[in-house]
Amino acid sequence: MNIVPAKLAGVEEVIVVTPPFLSEESRDVILAAASVAGADRVFNVGGAQAVAALAYGTESIPRCDKITGPGNAFVACAKRLVFGTVDIDMVAGPSEILVIADGSTSPEFAAADMLGQAEHGELSSAVLLTTDGDFASKVEAELELQLSRLPRYEIARKSVDDFGLIVVCDSLDQVFDIANDIAPEHLEIMLENPMKYLPRVKNAGSIFLGNWSPEALGDYMAGPNHILPTGGTARFASPLGVESFQKRSSFIMADKSLMNDLADDIIVLAESEGLGAHAQSVRVRKGK
Numbered sequence: 001m002n003i004v005p006a007k008l009a010g011v012e013e014v015i016v017v018t019p020p021f022l023s024e025e026s027r028d029v030i031l032a033a034a035s036v037a038g039a040d041r042v043f044n045v046g047g048a049q050a051v052a053a054l055a056y057g058t059e060s061i062p063r064c065d066k067i068t069g070p071g072n073a074f075v076a077c078a079k080r081l082v083f084g085t086v087d088i089d090m091v092a093g094p095s096e097i098l099v100i101a102d103g104s105t106s107p108e109f110a111a112a113d114m115l116g117q118a119e120h121g122e123l124s125s126a127v128l129l130t131t132d133g134d135f136a137s138k139v140e141a142e143l144e145l146q147l148s149r150l151p152r153y154e155i156a157r158k159s160v161d162d163f164g165l166i167v168v169c170d171s172l173d174q175v176f177d178i179a180n181d182i183a184p185e186h187l188e189i190m191l192e193n194p195m196k197y198l199p200r201v202k203n204a205g206s207i208f209l210g211n212w213s214p215e216a217l218g219d220y221m222a223g224p225n226h227i228l229p230t231g232g233t234a235r236f237a238s239p240l241g242v243e244s245f246q247k248r249s250s251f252i253m254a255d256k257s258l259m260n261d262l263a264d265d266i267i268v269l270a271e272s273e274g275l276g277a278h279a280q281s282v283r284v285r286k287g288k
Contacts, residue, residue, distance in 0.1 A: 001225050001227050001240065003034065003037035004038070005240060005242045009243075009245035009246050010245075010246075011245050015040065015042075015043065015064060017053070017054065017061075018030050018043075018044065018045075019047065030042075047075060050075075051071075051079055051082060052078060063086075065086055066087040068088065069227065076092055089227060089244055090227075090240075092227075094125065094163075095120040095124045095230065096184050096186065097114060097117040097125070097126050097184065098179055098184035098187050099114060099128045100197075101130050101139075101191065103132045103135045105190040109190065111145075112142075113188055113214050113215055114139075114143065114160075115143065116215055117215065118159035119156040119159070120155075123159070125164065126163070127165045127166075129169055130167070130169065131168070131169050131171060131172060132168070139166060143160060176197070183203035183204065183229075183232045184204055185234065186206055187204035187206070188207075190211055194209040195209060204234050206224060206226065206228050225241055227240035256288070259286075260287065263282050264286075266278075
């Protein structure tokens with residue numbers, strides 16, 4: 001999800017860094033995936049030190065122009081610190097999901113999707129907004145039932161206890177107002193005719209529509225990039241994409257006639273700012 005948009009944007013060299021303490025099987029899988037996606041080089045280093053190496057360069061790792069991709073709190077902090085020396089995609093926080101659902105939804109589906117985020121980490125959050133109190137109770141019971149079966153029970157348990165939330169709202173208007181205020185990384189709209197409600201979403205990283213579009217579909221198979229803004233930053237940020245690896249330059253060219261036509265106005269503006277040399281650079285051309 002980092003390599004493909006970079007390659008499509010025309011990035012000439014894409015470098016992957018990956019932690020050295022992974023199992024041999026995991027390393028093989030990562031190398032295979034990197035090769036298929038089009039990585040040019042892979043370095044066996046991870047964490048904040050990998051971010052530093054990419055930002056400043058070492059004897060073996062070249063200095064890069066942009067660092068993208070998720071990581072733990074140390075990686076996120078390192079990316080924040082090197083921003084300005086290099087560009088970054090975002091400072092990503094813990095994973096999060098917000099589910100909008102009602103009595104037309106399977107409580108089993110809603111609970112499973114919430115836990116799919118809770119198992120990411122103890123700081124992950126899973127929130128359900130509904131207008132149906134009965135449905136809320138069923139989801140709560142289903143969460144407890146499914147939690148007991150999870151291999152990452154301890155992590156998911158703490159996430160649900162500390163950051164899980166089920167809110168019964170007065171109306172769908174209130175539901176979408178709250179959802180837009182939260183600006184979640186993942187938003188599931190599990191309502192009948194979900195496309196009808198899509199225009200009401202103003203802030204979300206990735207939106208999943210209907211009962212058959214779990215967040216895991218976006219993680220692994222659907223296609224849209226799943227490196228997403230978190231912590232409410234979907235209010236002003238977007239998922240990683242081809243445009244994330246592109247930049248623009250402006251260009252300006254005037255001929256003598258145009259410069260003379262604009263000269264007096266430019267001089268007035270420059271002198272109003274007290275920038276005499278700016279004005280003089282135009283005045284010396286005026287009438288020439």
